[in-house]
Structure formats: C-alpha cells, structure tokens
Amino acid sequence: MRLVPSPIRSLDQELTRRARWVLLGTVVGTLLLYVVPYGGYVAYPLLLLSTLAHETGHGITALLAGARFDSLQMWADGSGVAVWSGAVGRLGRALIAAGGLVGPAVAAAVGFVLGRDPRRARSGLWVVAVVLAVLDVWVVRSVFGAVFVGGLAVGLAIVAARGTPGTVQVVTVFLAVQLALSVYSRGDYLFVPVAETSGGPMPSDVAQMAQALWLPYWLWGALCGLFSLAVVGFGLWSLMREVVRVDRAGT
Numbered sequence: 729m730r731l732v733p734s735p736i737r738s739l740d741q742e743l744t745r746r747a748r749w750v751l752l753g754t755v756v757g758t759l760l761l762y763v764v765p766y767g768g769y770v771a772y773p774l775l776l777l778s779t780l781a782h783e784t785g786h787g788i789t790a791l792l793a794g795a796r797f798d799s800l801q802m803w804a805d806g807s808g809v810a811v812w813s814g815a816v817g818r819l820g821r822a823l824i825a826a827g828g829l830v831g832p833a834v835a836a837a838v839g840f841v842l843g844r845d846p847r848r849a850r851s852g853l854w855v856v857a858v859v860l861a862v863l864d865v866w867v868v869r870s871v872f873g874a875v876f877v878g879g880l881a882v883g884l885a886i887v888a889a890r891g892t893p894g895t896v897q898v899v900t901v902f903l904a905v906q907l908a909l910s911v912y913s914r915g916d917y918l919f920v921p922v923a924e925t926s927g928g929p930m931p932s933d934v935a936q937m938a939q940a941l942w943l944p945y946w947l948w949g950a951l952c953g954l955f956s957l958a959v960v961g962f963g964l965w966s967l968m969r970e971v972v973r974v975d976r977a978g979t
Contacts, residue, residue, distance in 0.1 A: 750843075750898050751967065754905040772806075776876055777903070778832050778910035779808045785831020786810035786824055786933075787867065793820040800863065802873030803926035822940040825933040826952055829918065832907040833956035837963030839904025844970040846893035849900035853888035857881045901967075908960045911953075918949030 758774070779802055787797035787810045795814030802808040812824060842852040860881035868874045887899050917923070923932040931939070934952070938945040 750901045751905065751964075754898075754902045755909070758905060758909060773876075774906045774910075775806045776802065777880075777906055778914060779806055780877065780880070781832040781835045781907055781910075782828045783808045783810040783831075784863065785834070786828035787812065787863075788831075789824045789827025790814070790816075793823055795820065795824065797867055799869040800867045800873060801870040801927065802868075802876060803870065804872050805926055807923075807925035807927075808873070809925055809927055809930070818940040822937045822948075825936040825940070826948070829933050829949075829952040830956050830959065832910050833959045836904045836907035836911070837959045837966075839900055839907065840960075840963030840967040843897055843901040843904060844967055846897045850888050850891075850893075850896045852900060853884045853896060857885040857888060860884070904963065908963070911956045911960060915953060918953050919946050921945055 758771070783800050783802070787800060790797050790810075790812035793814075793816045795812045795816050798811045798813055800808070800810050810828065816824065838852070842848045858881075860877050864874055864877045864881060868877050884899075887896060891899065917932065918934060920932050921935045922929050932945070934945040934949040937948040941948070
C-alpha cells in the first residue's frame with residue numbers, strides 16, 4: 729500500500745521551504761528601501777517598530793525585575809522613552825537599561841522561531857496583537873504612540889484572523905527581519921553617553937548601565953551588541969535548520 733502525504737502536512741512543508749525565500753526577499757527589499765526614491769517613507773514605520781520593541785523591552789524587564797512599568801511615550805521622530813519605578817538595586821537598574829538595548833534582537837529571534845511554522849506564527853501574531861492592545865491602554869501616554877501602537881495591534885490582529893498560512897508566515901518573518909536589521913542600523917546608539925529624544929536629552933541606556941555597575945559605557949554597549957548578534961544568529965539558525973530538515977525529509 730502506498731502512503732500518501734497529508735495535504736495539511738504537505739502545505740506546512742511547502743511553507744517552511746518557502747521561508748528561505750521570504751527571508752532573502754525581505755532582507756533585499758528592506759535594503760532597497762534606503763536607496764530607492766521615497767523608500768524612506770516606507771521604511772519610516774519600520775523605524776517606529778524598532779523603537780517600540782526597544783521601549784517595550786525596558787518595560788517588560790522592569791516588570792520581571794519587580795518594578796512598575798509606569799508609561800511609554802513615542803514621538804514622530806522615532807525616539808521614545810519608557811518610565812519605570814521601584815527599588816531594584818544597581819543590578820536591576822542595569823538589567824532594565826539593557827532590556828531595551830537587546831529587546832529588538834530578542835523579539836527578532838522569537839519571530840524567526842515562530843516563522844518556521846505557519847500555525848505557530850499565527851498564534852504569535854495573536855499574542856503580540858493582544859499585548860500591544862493592553863500596552864496601548866495601560867502605559868502608552870503620547871498621542872502619536874497611542875495611534876501607532878493601536879494601529880499596529882489592529883493590523884496584526886487582522887492578519888492573524890484573516891491571513892492565509894503563507895501571509896501569516898511572511899508577515900512574521902518580515903517583522904523579525906526588520907527588528908534584526910535594526911540591531912545593526914541603530915547600533916550607534918550602543919556607543920553614545922547621551923540620548924537625544926523629543927522629551928529632551930537624557931543619559932543613554934549604556935550610560936545608565938555604567939552608572940549602576942561602573943566600567944566604561946562603551947564596554948556595556950559592546951557586550952549588549954554581541955549578545956544581540958548572538959540572539960539574532962540563534963533565531964536565524966533555528967529557522968534555517970527547520971528548512972533544511974524539511975528539505976531532507978522531502979527527498
């Protein structure tokens with residue numbers, strides 16, 4: 729008797745194989761946005777996405793450290809600030825500062841892992857949409873930030889609810905690539921002592937780490953950068969390992 733592959737399993741395998749081309753196409757397409765005329769207008773929301781991941785990283789780390797996530801603000805120039813409160817000690821303050829620096833990389837790695845499978849990708853988009861909706865009501869305290877975060881939450885919920893398996897996977901991998909690339913494109917922030925925001929200048933995250941744990945701010949920036957690259961590398965390796973596994977299983 730000849731075994732016939734399940735149509736659902738065959739579809740999942742095809743979507744997993746497609747992930748490599750989704751990944752390559754997304755990287756190339758994103759890089760083109762910065763060289764083609766008016767591409768910057770399309771890239772602008774991607775800048776805001778990395779800011780959101782950065783500030784949310786601060787807030788989530790604060791909660792994990794036993795502090796309170798008081799507010800999150802975002803401005804049209806792409807800057808933002810997360811405000812927290814609580815007695816967490818020197819180490820806690822340093823970890824909260826680092827949480828924003830590595831937040832985009834961690835989110836990218838999770839996106840790559842979820843992007844291996846359309847069903848997990850759909851569940852992941854639902855979780856992100858719900859978390860963003862809660863944040864929008866709970867801590868976002870700027871009009872611009874509220875509109876952006878709320879719009880992103882609605883958009884991801886629509887994709888999760890109505891998108892085909894292929895669309896869900898493409899969106900998940902696309903967002904992961906944007907966050908991964910922001911680790912490089914905004915890497916200069918790891919080596920500055922002062923952050924310039926629409927709310928005024930303030931000590932950068934690495935400067936706050938240096939104040940809490942001593943040692944030069946640039947050393948903490950380098951360590952956070954290396955950690956981010958390692959996390960993103962793990963996510964990419966996880967995605968491509970699944971593609972290779974499916975390829976071998978199909979031969």
